[in-house]
């Protein structure tokens with residue numbers, strides 16, 4: 001009996017597991033636990049018979065004075081534990097690196113070769129076939145090496161055992177294995193493998209485990225690292241990462257195409273996951289995939305705070321928040337970027353008609369889709385088509401449009417009309433405006449949360465969370481106004497209440513002429529004061545949301561409120577007339593929000 005092998009775990013595998021757990025803990029979801037537990041089970045079940053065979057045939061051995069003693073099928077307990085901890089560590093590294101990835105956008109609808117509009121994404125089938133041929137050849141070579149016996153035996157056993165698993169995972173998830181960013185595929189494999197190569201070199205040198213001569217090639221990758229060991233760790237890490245990729249691929253299919261899979265439980269069974277992967281890619285809804293890509297691109301381009309925040313949400317909620325963001329952004333831009341007041345009013349009328357049709361208020365036979373394709377510009381169409389209206393109530397959308405109408409009330413003096421018009425006379429108007437453009441957004445976000453997490457909560461409890469959410473929306477909107485005073489002035493808009501201007505001896509015209517100076521700064525801080533009061537009053541309600549939503553929701557709120565904190569600092573950073581939060585600071589805020 002000895003402690004040598006246990007010490008390998010104490011010194012190398014445990015500390016890494018502890019570090020990765022610490023880093024990933026704030027992001028860990030129940031679904032992640034399900035993924036890791038499934039992978040660990042598969043790893044133990046598939047490796048045990050093979051490892052037992054190797055030990056019984058003395059291809060590798062353990063001196064009795066380095067292990068504790070207990071064995072299962074001749075495999076020392078420490079070795080069995082290695083299967084578990086290696087799978088755990090590599091899985092956590094993969095989860096950490098792939099967290100920002102929104103998987104559905106990597107799905108590809110493959111048109112059948114005989115499709116009237118010709119093949120689309122036909123190269124994917126070719127890559128699949130090519131991979132299958134390479135793996136089949138590998139398996140055959142492995143079997144040949146075992147048959148020949150002698151020095152190629154151990155290498156042959158590694159290849160012949162792992163080949164079928166890799167080939168299966170490749171055949172099921174080749175779209176993701178090829179298409180995902182390298183940071184999700186190659187990086188976790190390479191980093192985990194390098195770490196294990198170093199541990200293995202140390203263990204082999206100290207004689208903790210021994211590879212017998214006669215069945216190994218005798219080639220070293222570097223001093224002390226046998227080629228078989230190097231290949232073994234590379235292949236096992238590849239299997240773990242491919243397994244997780246296949247899992248994410250299946251989840252993406254299940255969560256993206258409700259027409260193909262209408263009832264998806266929160267933790268889909270292995271059978272359902274396999275069924276999803278076996279679904280022909282020609283059946284994927286291409287418009288849906290394009291809609292999701294469009295929404296992700298838009299949030300990446302238009303709002304760094306919301307884009308960063310979206311990456312900490314998971315599954316269907318993440319998807320729907322992105323789609324909601326995209327719709328809100330497109331609608332706001334259509335109105336703001338219109339070249340005339342008439343055009344802006346027309347967009348609002350069309351958006352209202354879209355809502356009427358979607359929510360069935362208009363007795364028209366014309367389907368909303370036709371209307372969208374005819375009346376809206378191509379780059380806006382997908383965001384309207386994909387809006388998840390089936391589980392969002394119409395009122396907040398109509399109110400949002402009323403908020404946009406208030407924006408239009410900031411009219412330039414038209415011919416014959418002397419005075420500038422201004423819809424925000426006092427704080428009541430300011431609150432009404434903020435309620436319409438941001439309170440509504442908060443309400444819609446919370447409706448999505450309530451839909452995706454079936455909560456055992458009374459109507460009253462839900463309503464009190466909704467009211468707090470609306471107040472949080474106000475806080476964000478006040479920060480938005482405080483940030484954009486000079487940007488808005490260029491568009492002829494001043495959201496500061498007229499009574500506030502009067503108190504400072506300012507007029508609408510004077511602010512439009514020069515939206516800077518100490519008096520403006522005083523009003524900016526007054527508005528920020530209101531923002532932070534509303535924020536303090538409502539942030540407690542976040543803790544009443546489901547555990548998995550709390551951290552991400554705090555990230556959304558804190559990332560935006562941080563703009564307000566920056567504005568309160570003297571000499572804050574300004575980009576295109578707007579105060580910005582530096583990237584590192586944003587990351588720190590997100591990290592703190594998740595760990596609170």
Ligand SMILES: CC(C)=CCC/C(C)=C/CC/C(C)=C/CC/C(C)=C/[C@@H]1[C@@H](COP(=O)(O)OP(=O)(O)O)[C@]1(C)CC/C=C(\C)CC/C=C(\C)CCC=C(C)C
Pocket residue numbers: 299302303306307309310321322324325326328329332437438439441442443445446465466468469470472473476477480484538539541542553556
């Ligand atoms: C994570 C994620 C992708 C969330 C999506 C949130 C979402 C749907 C945002 C829509 C934003 C938008 C474009 C709305 C149109 C109206 C508008 C302009 C509102 C202002 C947003 C400012 O965005 P931005 O700075 O990009 O805009 P401009 O450059 O000025 O055009 C707003 C400030 C409103 C934002 C309000 C929210 C996101 C609501 C926040 C509140 C909650 C989520 C509820 C919190 C819950 C509790 C219980 C407290």
